Amino acid sequence: MSEDQELGITEQKEYNPGEWYAEVVEKAELASYAPEGMGGFIVTRPRGYSLWESVQDNLDRWFDETGVENAYFPLFIPEDYLEREKDVVEGFDPEVAWVTHGGHDELEERLAVRPTSESIIAPYMAQWVRSHRDLPLRLNQWCSVVRWEATETKPFFRTKEFLWQEGHTAHEDEAGAWEETLTRLDQYQRLYEDVFAMPVMRGAKPDHDKFPGADTTTTVEALMPDGKSVQGATSHNLGQSFAEAFDLTFSDEDEVERVAHTTSWGLSWRALGALIMTHSDDQGLVLPPTVAPEQVVIVPIWQEDTKESVLQYSAEIAAELEEAGVRVHLDDRDERNPGFKYNEWELKGVPLRLEIGPNEVADGEITAVHRPDGEQTTTARDTLVEDVEAHLDEVYAKLYATAEENLEENVREADSPEEIMGTIGQHGGYVRTPWCGDEACEEAIKEKVHAEIVAVPLDESAVEGDHRDNAHRAEAVHEPGDECTV
Amino acid sequence: MSEDQELGITEQKEYNPGEWYAEVVEKAELASYAPEGMGGFIVTRPRGYSLWESVQDNLDRWFDETGVENAYFPLFIPEDYLEREKDVVEGFDPEVAWVTHGGHDELEERLAVRPTSESIIAPYMAQWVRSHRDLPLRLNQWCSVVRWEATETKPFFRTKEFLWQEGHTAHEDEAGAWEETLTRLDQYQRLYEDVFAMPVMRGAKPDHDKFPGADTTTTVEALMPDGKSVQGATSHNLGQSFAEAFDLTFSDEDEVERVAHTTSWGLSWRALGALIMTHSDDQGLVLPPTVAPEQVVIVPIWQEDTKESVLQYSAEIAAELEEAGVRVHLDDRDERNPGFKYNEWELKGVPLRLEIGPNEVADGEITAVHRPDGEQTTTARDTLVEDVEAHLDEVYAKLYATAEENLEENVREADSPEEIMGTIGQHGGYVRTPWCGDEACEEAIKEKVHAEIVAVPLDESAVEGDHRDNAHRAEAVHEPGDECTV
Ligand SMILES: [Zn+2]
Ligand SMILES: [Zn+2]
Numbered sequence: 001m002s003e004d005q006e007l008g009i010t011e012q013k014e015y016n017p018g019e020w021y022a023e024v025v026e027k028a029e030l031a032s033y034a035p036e037g038m039g040g041f042i043v044t045r046p047r048g049y050s051l052w053e054s055v056q057d058n059l060d061r062w063f064d065e066t067g068v069e070n071a072y073f074p075l076f077i078p079e080d081y082l083e084r085e086k087d088v089v090e091g092f093d094p095e096v097a098w099v100t101h102g103g104h105d106e107l108e109e110r111l112a113v114r115p116t117s118e119s120i121i122a123p124y125m126a127q128w129v130r131s132h133r134d135l136p137l138r139l140n141q142w143c144s145v146v147r148w149e150a151t152e153t154k155p156f157f158r159t160k161e162f163l164w165q166e167g168h169t170a171h172e173d174e175a176g177a178w179e180e181t182l183t184r185l186d187q188y189q190r191l192y193e194d195v196f197a198m199p200v201m202r203g204a205k206p207d208h209d210k211f212p213g214a215d216t217t218t219t220v221e222a223l224m225p226d227g228k229s230v231q232g233a234t235s236h237n238l239g240q241s242f243a244e245a246f247d248l249t250f251s252d253e254d255e256v257e258r259v260a261h262t263t264s265w266g267l268s269w270r271a272l273g274a275l276i277m278t279h280s281d282d283q284g285l286v287l288p289p290t291v292a293p294e295q296v297v298i299v300p301i302w303q304e305d306t307k308e309s310v311l312q313y314s315a316e317i318a319a320e321l322e323e324a325g326v327r328v329h330l331d332d333r334d335e336r337n338p339g340f341k342y343n344e345w346e347l348k349g350v351p352l353r354l355e356i357g358p359n360e361v362a363d364g365e366i367t368a369v370h371r372p373d374g375e376q377t378t379t380a381r382d383t384l385v386e387d388v389e390a391h392l393d394e395v396y397a398k399l400y401a402t403a404e405e406n407l408e409e410n411v412r413e414a415d416s417p418e419e420i421m422g423t424i425g426q427h428g429g430y431v432r433t434p435w436c437g438d439e440a441c442e443e444a445i446k447e448k449v450h451a452e453i454v455a456v457p458l459d460e461s462a463v464e465g466d467h468r469d470n471a472h473r474a475e476a477v478h479e480p481g482d483e484c485t486v
Numbered sequence: 487m488s489e490d491q492e493l494g495i496t497e498q499k500e501y502n503p504g505e506w507y508a509e510v511v512e513k514a515e516l517a518s519y520a521p522e523g524m525g526g527f528i529v530t531r532p533r534g535y536s537l538w539e540s541v542q543d544n545l546d547r548w549f550d551e552t553g554v555e556n557a558y559f560p561l562f563i564p565e566d567y568l569e570r571e572k573d574v575v576e577g578f579d580p581e582v583a584w585v586t587h588g589g590h591d592e593l594e595e596r597l598a599v600r601p602t603s604e605s606i607i608a609p610y611m612a613q614w615v616r617s618h619r620d621l622p623l624r625l626n627q628w629c630s631v632v633r634w635e636a637t638e639t640k641p642f643f644r645t646k647e648f649l650w651q652e653g654h655t656a657h658e659d660e661a662g663a664w665e666e667t668l669t670r671l672d673q674y675q676r677l678y679e680d681v682f683a684m685p686v687m688r689g690a691k692p693d694h695d696k697f698p699g700a701d702t703t704t705t706v707e708a709l710m711p712d713g714k715s716v717q718g719a720t721s722h723n724l725g726q727s728f729a730e731a732f733d734l735t736f737s738d739e740d741e742v743e744r745v746a747h748t749t750s751w752g753l754s755w756r757a758l759g760a761l762i763m764t765h766s767d768d769q770g771l772v773l774p775p776t777v778a779p780e781q782v783v784i785v786p787i788w789q790e791d792t793k794e795s796v797l798q799y800s801a802e803i804a805a806e807l808e809e810a811g812v813r814v815h816l817d818d819r820d821e822r823n824p825g826f827k828y829n830e831w832e833l834k835g836v837p838l839r840l841e842i843g844p845n846e847v848a849d850g851e852i853t854a855v856h857r858p859d860g861e862q863t864t865t866a867r868d869t870l871v872e873d874v875e876a877h878l879d880e881v882y883a884k885l886y887a888t889a890e891e892n893l894e895e896n897v898r899e900a901d902s903p904e905e906i907m908g909t910i911g912q913h914g915g916y917v918r919t920p921w922c923g924d925e926a927c928e929e930a931i932k933e934k935v936h937a938e939i940v941a942v943p944l945d946e947s948a949v950e951g952d953h954r955d956n957a958h959r960a961e962a963v964h965e966p967g968d969e970c971t972v
């Protein structure tokens with residue numbers, strides 16, 4: 001096998017999406033598998049981690065603008081804390097990794113490696129909140145959590161340890177908690193749409209698929225090109241269950257002691273999996289310019305006699321773009337030819353390639369090539385910066401349009417169980433269909449096709465009482481379906 | 487006890503530095519102790535975490551400028567990986583927390599919660615490095631590590647879990663590794679001196695106190711007001727020991743396979759402990775403006791009839807400062823009087839207080855008060871922004887000068903074991919004295935006074951061979967002393 005073939009992607013996205021995905025992640029140098037004995041863990045390489053840093057930069061800015069403060073809580077949680085909220089125990093107990101020894105000694109009480117931190121954060125919020133003046137209290141932490149699920153590793157999508165942010169807030173009343181829940185859902189949607197070039201669908205999870213202990217779990221769902229839905233992030237209105245379990249109360253304006261309402265919300269590196277899966281192709285990784293470590297790569301093309309002038313021109317272009325704030329890389333390696341460089345940077349997902357040869361130098365031009373579709377344009381040197389910025393915007397728009405088209409084409413209506421199963425069996429994607437709210441009806445479908453209820457409509461105006469009652473009676477949006485189609 | 491007394495610091499720094507420190511950390515809302523059963527763990531509250539974010543912002547920028555890329559490696563390390571470098575096993579084995587169960591199942595091989603990550607990073611560097619063109623390779627990760635030391639908890643100074651960054655690099659030769667070691671030491675020194683307003687002392691650790699497996703451990707040491715030295719950060723030249731243990735080799739320009747040289751370097755949240763301990767006083771936390779969450783607090787002083795004009799003037803001042811990029815907070819709470827507010831913001835370490843009453847409004851002035859010494863100045867509204875910036879610079883300079891004076895006064899010469907012990911017993915601080923390099927000579931001193939060798943001089947030009955040979959024969963700088971004073 002030649003070095004070129006080794007470098008390139010050999011699997012096809014359409015026919016072997018799983019193998020193709022694994023190959024893109026490895027060859028674009030995003031992540032590696034952890035050592036033997038550590039199935040389910042991955043090593044996040046710099047090119048992968050920089051995508052996570054983009055997530056952090058954006059969310060941290062938006063969180064800060066909306067009153068959230070970052071903090072850091074212990075990695076471990078005592079077993080009896082985890083047990084205080086009964087739904088949490090039931091939900092997470094089978095997946096917890098346990099620390100039993102410190103040094104040479106066995107611990108008196110074993111410690112859970114956090115699977116999520118409600119159980120250690122809520123008791124501190126309870127200490128810190130005394131009066132209504134301390135509310136709302138909004139905390140967030142960036143950390144990793146561990147959930148010991150026995151599934152095949154799929155980098156970013158399915159890993160036993162994953163990076164995420166978890167936000168935890170407390171409010172005076174249901175209205176405050178519900179507004180918070182939706183504010184975070186909005187921010188997650190904004191991350192997907194304005195940073196990842198991915199349209200998403202908003203909704204609520206059906207009751208039997210909520211976060212343990214939550215009143216309502218809201219979700220943004222992204223449709224993958226293979227017709228499967230990915231839960232992009234969730235924002236939970238926890239009602240008063242955690243506040244009651246951990247005595248999170250406050251004295252209101254009339255000095256009456258009341259139980260707070262809490263929320264929690266999280267986005268994990270699964271978002272990176274969805275990003276990679278959505279835009280990439282058989283040439284490798286495709287990234288929107290918003291998150292690409294290099295937005296532009298310059299590949300100079302020279303012969304012995306033109307080398308000096310081409311490299312000088314290229315260096316000037318690179319300097320000008322860098323000055324303008326563009327993340328640009330000049331690939332002036334001697335030991336590689338331009339074709340090799342094209343392949344390598346396509347594989348690594350650089351959104352825009354600038355080709356510069358003797359002709360470009362002579363004419364004061366630059367040839368620009370879009371990563372997603374190979375569209376090639378000639379740009380005048382005089383308008384370099386504005387043209388490059390326009391090209392980057394165009395690349396973003398192309399990626400968004402393709403993803404949007406995929407979503408629009410794959411939301412279908414269905415009016416009977418047969419139609420649901422036929423539609424999903426043939427096309428994947430979502431089916432929009434009425435559902436009564438009974439899990440049993442979903443089971444009947446699940447048994448026949450690999451599909452489940454992804455979301456029910458979110459009645460965002462419903463603040464008082466159980467706003468989800470309406471949703472149950474309204475039509476449901478599913479990756480799959482159910483049988484209550486009237 | 488009145489609410490005011492509860493708020494304020496009751497211990498004195500000079501007489502009970504340990505209790506005073508714990509009180510400052512708690513009352514300035516920097517950190518809380520973890521739940522029962524989790525001795526040694528702390529909860530880092532937003533005001534504490536924001537200090538850590540300042541560290542991250544600065545170091546990340548400097549690391550990036552000097553070729554370092556961030557990555558993320560697994561939280562756990564298989565036991566057999568940890569065992570591959572023998573010094574590391576011996577050094578860390580007694581302090582490792584072990585995960586033995588995942589969900590309901592016992593693991594086949596127990597996993598160490600990382601105490602440091604050389605053992606999991608080096609094998610991946612070995613995979614990624616093929617040729618000299620892949621070198622230098624510079625990785626860093628921000629994470630927490632766990633070391634099960636059975637000591638009393640002291641927030642930031644002594645905790646079983648701590649936040650840090652750990653850098654790991656590979657180089658072609660000893661010169662590259664040594665230059666890297668010093669580059670990071672420079673950056674740590676810069677953090678202390680230019681961001682934390684703390685002078686530090688550079689040096690190397692004696693052989694018996696090096697990082698396990700290292701050729702040389704370099705350190706920046708900060709002298710606390712109580713006369714004790716804090717190891718502020720360390721940068722290790724690991725030589726070839728890890729590269730050999732993990733087969734980290736590369737083919738050089740002549741296609742000859744060679745073993746790489748590696749380094750590692752880390753700064754933990756102990757730096758925050760040193761920062762808090764150095765500048766704070768009996769009124770509470772003192773922070774340099776570089777890291778303070780609020781650089782300026784505005785306290786308006788009104789009566790019923792002046793309230794509107796004072797608050798409006800104050801709001802204009804706040805807006806103007808914010809516009810200029812100053813982190814400013816206007817404390818316009820109705821329910822607290824100005825005296826209470828002064829105390830609270832002094833306790834929380836805001837570097838500059840602006841007092842605005844009817845006189846200030848009438849005269850178009852502002853009264854500015856420096857946190858460290860209470861110095862009070864009247865400033866004209868016209869020159870608000872430049873004056874405030876000058877005040878913040880002055881506060882920084884005052885803090886640095888005090889810390890520098892403490893350091894200069896507390897480095898003493900000693901010429902005999904008696905003199906070392908007498909000097910340290912009386913003053914604490916450092917003693918500069920010759921030392922032969924033998925650990926036994928340190929032990930003899932250690933038995934008599936609670937003191938040890940903090941650092942030996944660093945011969946920074948010595949790249950080839952064992953540059954530490956000279957240091958052994960040169961005079962040594964100690965917190966304490968030894969007996970080889972000729
Ligand atoms: Zn039904
Ligand atoms: Zn000696």
